[in-house]
Amino acid sequence: MATDKQVKIGIVGGTGYTGVELLRMLSQHRNAKLTMITSRKEAGTRLDAMFPSLRGRCDLSFSDTATADLTTCDVVFYATPHGVAMADAPKLVAAGVKIIDLAADFRFRDHTIFERVYKMPHSCPDLNAEAAYGLVELNRAAIQKARIVGNPGCYPTTMQIGFAPLIKSGLVDASHLIADCASGISGAGKKAETDYLFSETSDSMKAYNVNGHRHQFETAARLGELTSDKIGLIFAPHLMPAIRGMHSTLYARLNSKGLAMSNDQLQALFVHAYQGEQFVDVMPWGSYPETRSTRGSNMLRLALHRPQDGDTVMVLVAQDNLVKGAAGAAVQCMNVMFGLPESEGLGAIALSP
Amino acid sequence: MATDKQVKIGIVGGTGYTGVELLRMLSQHRNAKLTMITSRKEAGTRLDAMFPSLRGRCDLSFSDTATADLTTCDVVFYATPHGVAMADAPKLVAAGVKIIDLAADFRFRDHTIFERVYKMPHSCPDLNAEAAYGLVELNRAAIQKARIVGNPGCYPTTMQIGFAPLIKSGLVDASHLIADCASGISGAGKKAETDYLFSETSDSMKAYNVNGHRHQFETAARLGELTSDKIGLIFAPHLMPAIRGMHSTLYARLNSKGLAMSNDQLQALFVHAYQGEQFVDVMPWGSYPETRSTRGSNMLRLALHRPQDGDTVMVLVAQDNLVKGAAGAAVQCMNVMFGLPESEGLGAIALSP
Amino acid sequence: MATDKQVKIGIVGGTGYTGVELLRMLSQHRNAKLTMITSRKEAGTRLDAMFPSLRGRCDLSFSDTATADLTTCDVVFYATPHGVAMADAPKLVAAGVKIIDLAADFRFRDHTIFERVYKMPHSCPDLNAEAAYGLVELNRAAIQKARIVGNPGCYPTTMQIGFAPLIKSGLVDASHLIADCASGISGAGKKAETDYLFSETSDSMKAYNVNGHRHQFETAARLGELTSDKIGLIFAPHLMPAIRGMHSTLYARLNSKGLAMSNDQLQALFVHAYQGEQFVDVMPWGSYPETRSTRGSNMLRLALHRPQDGDTVMVLVAQDNLVKGAAGAAVQCMNVMFGLPESEGLGAIALSP
């Protein structure tokens, strides 16, 4: 057991939703020693003044990003816009500090895809080459020894966990995958934009970015590593009127090999794929995972369907976009990187109702 | 102009959400003379006691279903469970009273499909044979001369309006259609079931009945009338945390004929198909219809997309499930059946925000 | 009847929620000829591009505030921040154009209170002196002949309608009134502020500005005109997680004259006070008005209670903050000012559910 270890933690950019979620989880993590949290704009502000939910539970104030010395940390989480982590990475890595980036800087094995999708040059392609992709269930070994982890996007987590067993086994037409997904509004972050006002988003639903959401590129690239087939993925994100929660409805057409599988065999494939995983719940065949069954927890739940016993298999996936889809996954990576129990700090049961 | 005509109207079963919506619209309809509204359980109750929104606008009380003489009406709307309208139909039709059923009794041209899907015998197959399907935009001529109209289900309206131009033109693989849809909770009606409590449905999303929802059969059967190809339809309904609103994301694979079409040509196909329709809004290519842009109105909005300019065309459709998806469509049918201006009583602009 | 009259209408600042509500109501007003709508930032933009709910119902584009000639209108509505209407007023009044300001410029009989509360000098105190306060039910005669109307704030409407009969009759201790009120988030307008994001306001409630909300001053000043007693008013506004709706729970202590009244007499007092008013619904004693029973309509509903038959009378008041609390009241004023039927354009029944 490693429960005496104290990991010194820094957080850069903790004023958004993934920041406060990191704080919520790390405050209850027995091996986490929260050392500093920085903000460009909020230096000096007490965290619990910004997040009253932390009153009585967190005594820290924001440090100034410009002057904070992150090299004293064991690990630094980046809950920042894209581009910040890679700017700091060389110095921190040189100082022996590990990095977990919740933005996109290290999500792409091929940094030129990052550059094309995020429209900025990558400042440290060499470090990107060694970075691990932080989807623990599909990539645990690489994360264990990584110095840098690029935490996956929220949608890509659901799509990869859901499609991976089918693609790895070569059971579906990988060139015609469809992912119809919905996210709670917190996925847009804590931005002062009229689009995400209560009065603009409540009691309504809409699709967005169906042609070219950045998570499509990330997912397609990563799924492509699981097969020699060409990946074709339509990704249709929607905004739903919920604070948290992400629901992905995945459609894949079974190929001849897949059509030879019974429903029981498909179910067994998933049960086996995620056996022993604490944070993936393969529900009984034909179940309907609700996003609220994951609210505030690091659990992702999924269930299989095959409408009219036809040639299409559906995977329904639910998670909390801010936890398993962001901050929880990051803490899970930290636990793996430091040899801690993988569930440490992640014990919260979903808030129901 | 027909604006002096007064149509005597009866409503059977007006205690639910489609009932109160009929009342809202008919109270503002210049040619509607609301004559009686019946309820098994609420005979004697003032309507505005049940629906305070009607206080000052509606002086009626519920009549007893058992004793009310509906044969004095020109038309009777059935906002009841399945099976009620067909029981009354022979007597009313004999008396020269027209029927608009908001339930499923007259939605299927082939009554044996109704019997299989709704698990009850059809009591008047002969009348079913002459009934018109109340989707005005695709079936106006038949409705004009109908004595009985079977109003479409809410989901089927979005799926048919969205898929019809593609299927009629033979541009897509009709055997592999996917409709990923979400409905506001009011779609479940005003039932005392824990599943639809605020605390069970708010801030969450889930799929349901992806294998065998009754609207799948209705839609597949009606789409089948538009083509000689075999229809294959996966219909995946979801519950979203909104009172009203229905969003359907439709996916169809272009066949070789379809692949020869430019995006402009696809758009033109839809613009032409719904030219002159007052209640179908073909938005510019690449738009994102929001359900709230239809809240309380009889407008259905749709927009086309073609992700990565590939072989899949998407149609995004939004409507108010209780209006264009139910009561508004029924009033639209009445207007067509009685030669009234099609938009009479349907002038409400969507409530925004 | 005056139904042939066409009133030429201008709207200044129609990009917010009261703007789109004015458009919704005026588009259905038989005597309204919408002539121009201006915006500093959105000149040239089609209204229905900003508000898709208006697609197919409104062909206007925004004019440039700087160059639009409002003097060709019969009346101009100001749906702007405070201070804009009074800047334009002298010129428009000179040109014979009437003004209805939905902001606060003309809400105070004593312009020095305006200056103190809104922290800006009043640029036309003389015009302010002749302006009428646009609460039709309490001030119809003055509005009929007014050239300028200051539309009341949303909260003040509920407080005045609720308290007025009690204060006018001298039945309560006017120096210890309490108004505990809650507003839907749309009351904060369409501002790009993080405070009103969905994720910040949904599923939560809080009070704000209990010491010094500007509507406290407006209400106290206007209630003071109904009595020679000193007005003392505690006004505690709250934000509730709804788009629209305002609920005010009013508490007044009965004085000796009031204690001599039976509950029936108190009820009769209110029934009599609002007899003939189309937009005030005095519900039966002991009722509970729900905000949703006013959603989208110009109706204000109220009900009386007297807990434990003690010395405190409560008035529960519900309205749609954007309609009777803002745009609907403004249209009602216009109708009164131009001798039109008072309910013209205001016929929408509340959207329920």
Place this chain on the structure above:
Amino acid sequence: MATDKQVKIGIVGGTGYTGVELLRMLSQHRNAKLTMITSRKEAGTRLDAMFPSLRGRCDLSFSDTATADLTTCDVVFYATPHGVAMADAPKLVAAGVKIIDLAADFRFRDHTIFERVYKMPHSCPDLNAEAAYGLVELNRAAIQKARIVGNPGCYPTTMQIGFAPLIKSGLVDASHLIADCASGISGAGKKAETDYLFSETSDSMKAYNVNGHRHQFETAARLGELTSDKIGLIFAPHLMPAIRGMHSTLYARLNSKGLAMSNDQLQALFVHAYQGEQFVDVMPWGSYPETRSTRGSNMLRLALHRPQDGDTVMVLVAQDNLVKGAAGAAVQCMNVMFGLPESEGLGAIALSP
């Protein structure tokens, strides 16, 4: 330290919202050994089949209430309707089992008030006489030695914590207290009633039971124990469209002794009253506690205001109605009764956003 102790726990009636909350907290309680949970209707059902949020975290099934032997437990929680706990109490107490009733059976020191308010005879007035009232902050000593605890109602917790310091110190007119409160819909429980459907409660607000809510009697009786003055309390509950959360806005008129206090002294009074309390957060003077800052946590937050520096002091109180207002308070009582750390099992930080 008592951290090795294992308390054997039974739960009667765990199918509702307080039941699942008890399970959520006790599953994370190091000294809790969940032994049995009973249900009349759900015997044999796995808990995680009813509450998918518990999948992977709870292996229990419901036992049959009729046959379960609760005498093997150390403590039994009653998350049942009123009347169940008192029926079991004599037998359990005789067997040395402690009882924590989340219903009202043991909330009244004077069982005749219970009988009048809840309209049922009390079956064990003698045990009621020894029962402790489970508001730990005001009653810790009695709870420590109690065999039976009557957990307070949700609203009464906020009213007592908020009013107690003022009443104990004799600073306010105790005969004219006003509590204007709002509760999330989960407060109505998981009942199959149309009144609490999403479509009936979302996007709306209303008051209810302002004359005679049962919590008025409980609160008045308990506040009466803090003073020799007569208690007069108007309690106006409202339903707000949130799952969880309770916001109470309390008004008390300062008497001459109170008027001699400065605002700083009033603040100091509260700070001192709740010094050392882990679950009462006295926020800085003039703060606005939001219910969401307590979501899922056992923290109650309050703040003082004095509008216009007049003679009325306001206390704003926020809590999670299901946690500090119900299940959390019950676990807190258990900890006190068994000499465990008071915060054990109650460490969850509020879910924000």
